[in-house]
Amino acid sequence: MNPSQTVLGLETSCDETAAAVVRRAPDGTVEVLSSVVASQIAEHAPFGGVVPEIAARAHVESIDAIAERALAEAGLGYGELTGVAATAGPGLVGGVMVGLSFGKAVALARGLPLVAVNHLEGHAVSARLAADIPYPFLLLLVSGGHCQLLSVEGVGACRRLGSTIDDAAGEAFDKIAKTMGLPYPGGPALERLAEGGDAERFALPRMLLGRKDCDFSFSGLKTAAARLAEGLSTDDERRDLAASVQAAIARQLAERSDRAMQLYAREQEGRNLRFVVAGGVAANGAVRQRLMEVAAERGFSFSAPPLRYCTDNAAMIALSGAERLALGMADPLNAPARPRWPLDAAAAAAHPTHVAGRKGAKA
Incomplete structure (x- = not known):
C-alpha cells in the first residue's frame, strides 16, 4: 500500500500567490490541512488585466509569508512534510519561476522530493479535493x-x-x-x-x-x-x-x-x-x-470542485504532487519553468491548435 503523503503545494502561475498543505492517506483519502491564497486584484485592477512584471514582483514579495502561513494553519513544520509540489508551468514564466524556485529551495534544504506540477493537471484533480472521483x-x-x-x-x-x-x-x-x-x-x-x-x-x-x-x-x-x-x-x-x-x-x-x-x-x-x-x-x-x-x-x-478550488489555488497542486509521490514519481532540482506545457504533448505536436513558437506548443 502506498504510504501517506503530506505535501506543501505552491502556485504562482498567474496573479495568485498560493500555498497549501494536503495529506493523502494510503487509501487515497484526501484532507486539505490548509489553503492560503493571496490575490493581486488590487495591483492589476488599474490596468484592466494581469501585468506579468507586476505579478512576478508580487509573488517574490509574498511567497515566503504565504508558505509559512499555510504551514501554521496546518499545524505543521517543514520537518513533518513528505514532499513539496510547485507549479512549473504553463503560465506567466516570471511568476512560475518564483514558486518553483521556492519549492526547490525547500526540497534542497529539507531533503524532500520535489514534484514539478503541470498547472493544468492541478485543475484536472481539483474536484478530487472534496469528493471521491475515481479515474477515468x-x-x-x-x-x-x-x-x-x-x-x-x-x-x-x-x-x-x-x-x-x-x-x-x-x-x-x-x-x-x-x-x-x-x-x-x-x-x-x-x-x-x-x-x-x-x-x-x-x-x-x-x-x-x-x-x-x-x-x-x-x-x-x-x-x-x-x-x-x-x-x-x-x-x-x-x-x-x-x-x-x-x-x-x-x-x-x-x-x-x-x-x-x-x-x-x-x-x-x-x-x-x-x-x-x-x-x-x-x-x-x-x-x-x-x-x-x-x-x-x-x-x-x-x-x-467547490468554488474555492475552481480558481487558481495550491491545494490542487499539492494533491497532484501527492498522487505522483504515492506512485514514486518525483522530479530533479533542475526541473525547468515552462511557459507552455500541454497535458497531451502528443496531440499538441500532431494536431496543434496554434502554431508552436520558440517556447513550444501551446496547451
Whole structure:
C-alpha cells in the first residue's frame, strides 16, 4: 500500500500567490490541512488585466509569508512534510519561476522530493479535493487561459479530445466585460450584471457550426459582443447583452461537451461515465447549470470542485504532487519553468491548435 503523503503545494502561475498543505492517506483519502491564497486584484485592477512584471514582483514579495502561513494553519513544520509540489508551468514564466524556485529551495534544504506540477493537471484533480472521483473521467477544463476537453485516464495520463482554436472561454468573458466597461476581474462582474437579463435579446454568432469535432472558438463571439457594446445606451441593454454573452458561452461549452460525452461513452462502452468540470469558469452558475443538464441527459455523473478550488489555488497542486509521490514519481532540482506545457504533448505536436513558437506548443 502506498504510504501517506503530506505535501506543501505552491502556485504562482498567474496573479495568485498560493500555498497549501494536503495529506493523502494510503487509501487515497484526501484532507486539505490548509489553503492560503493571496490575490493581486488590487495591483492589476488599474490596468484592466494581469501585468506579468507586476505579478512576478508580487509573488517574490509574498511567497515566503504565504508558505509559512499555510504551514501554521496546518499545524505543521517543514520537518513533518513528505514532499513539496510547485507549479512549473504553463503560465506567466516570471511568476512560475518564483514558486518553483521556492519549492526547490525547500526540497534542497529539507531533503524532500520535489514534484514539478503541470498547472493544468492541478485543475484536472481539483474536484478530487472534496469528493471521491475515481479515474477515468471526462474533463472539461475551462478557465481564463485554457479551454479543453480531456479524457483523464490516470495520474498524469490525459488525452485531448478538443481544445480552443483561439481564445479561452474565461478570456472571452474577461475581454467582453472590459469592452462593456466592467471592472477587473471581468468574468465575475459580467455574471453579476447578467442577473435578470434577457439572454435572447441579442443574436450572437455560433462558431464552428460546420465542424463535428470537439474544438471551441470564442473570438467571433468576442468581436460581435464588442461591437454591440459600443451602441448600448441603457442599463437594461447592458444587462441583456451580459446575459446573452453568458448564455452563448454556456451553450458552446455544453454543445462541445455533449459531443465529447457521446465519443467518450462509446470508448468506455457505457462504463465509468463521469463528467468533471474544473477551472475558473466552472464557478459561473449559468455555465455550471447548463453542463449539469447535458451530463444528466447523457447519463453521466457530474462533479465540479467547490468554488474555492475552481480558481487558481495550491491545494490542487499539492494533491497532484501527492498522487505522483504515492506512485514514486518525483522530479530533479533542475526541473525547468515552462511557459507552455500541454497535458497531451502528443496531440499538441500532431494536431496543434496554434502554431508552436520558440517556447513550444501551446496547451
